[in-house]
Amino acid sequence: MNVSNFIKPLDIEKERELILEEFKQKSKKLDYVPLIGDDYMTLIDIFLYIQAKFIEFINYQISNNYLNFSTGEYLDELVALIGLKRIEAIKPxxxxxxxxxxxxxxxxxxxxxxxxxxxxxxxxxxxxxxxxxxxxxxxxxxxxxxxxxxxxxxxxxxxxxxxxxxxxxxxxxxxxxx
Incomplete structure (x- = not known):
């Protein structure tokens, strides 16, 4: 997928740290140290995975609004706005x-x-x-x-x-x- 450089992907490690800090403050467990098999960590990883996939989808949709990064039917619709039609490719x-x-x-x-x-x-x-x-x-x-x-x-x-x-x-x- 060709994505513009001004769209940044989700930094999972940074988000994980923010969630853990928030969890420590809200749960009043300021000395909490996450373990590998910890249920909280598993839930946080699942949440972050879903969030990362959603942000990747959003970034893809945003990129398709720019001519340099648009592909497929998005490109067809984008150039149709200025009255152009792509020549359909045929196999050699x-x-x-x-x-x-x-x-x-x-x-x-x-x-x-x-x-x-x-x-x-x-x-x-x-x-x-x-x-x-x-x-x-x-x-x-x-x-x-x-x-x-x-x-x-x-x-x-x-x-x-x-x-x-x-x-x-x-x-x-x-x-x-x-």
Whole structure:
């Protein structure tokens, strides 16, 4: 979470000391020394945990009112006040060339991998006679390039897979051109 530097988190240790001092004065036990398993300390820690979570939530809400720290739907609403609309991100798309030794068919959603945990999926059905081009969408939003040129479930007729155009955000490119 990106929070501005003028919003301070709750100092739990300081608050614990203030509560203990107040407890000592109100209970007339000025010589009270808290122990680790003390019921009072357990209750104070529970209270401070709940208070810290609440203050963290409040700080998050406050930060979302500032353009530099706003995210998600808060950012959408904030820029809508000045008449702007964010371009929705789409997952990067690449053009991939498939070569086959015999005619075969790959269905929409066929999973390609780079054997390192990165995946791409075919956007549409593809009939491969000798060679065919298709578009595949990466499974995550990233600017990195992955060589997703291995079918997760091998097809004996596919002899070669190569990326002809690297993964890129097509929508963003069109928006920049206009």
């Amino acid at each position: 798309i690449a053009k991939i060339k498939f070569s086959a030794s015999s005619p075969t068919f790959l269905s929409k959603g066929t999973k390609l991998t780079d054997n390192k945990g990165h995946f791409a999926y075919l956007i549409s059905d593809l009939e491969v006679k000798k060679e065919a081009l298709a578009y595949a969408e990466l499974d995550s939003f990233t600017d990195e390039q992955y060589q997703t040129t291995t079918l997760e479930i091998p097809n004996i007729y596919i002899s070669k897979i190569e990326i002809t155009e690297p993964f890129k955000d097509i929508k963003q490119e069109k928006a920049m051109m206009s």
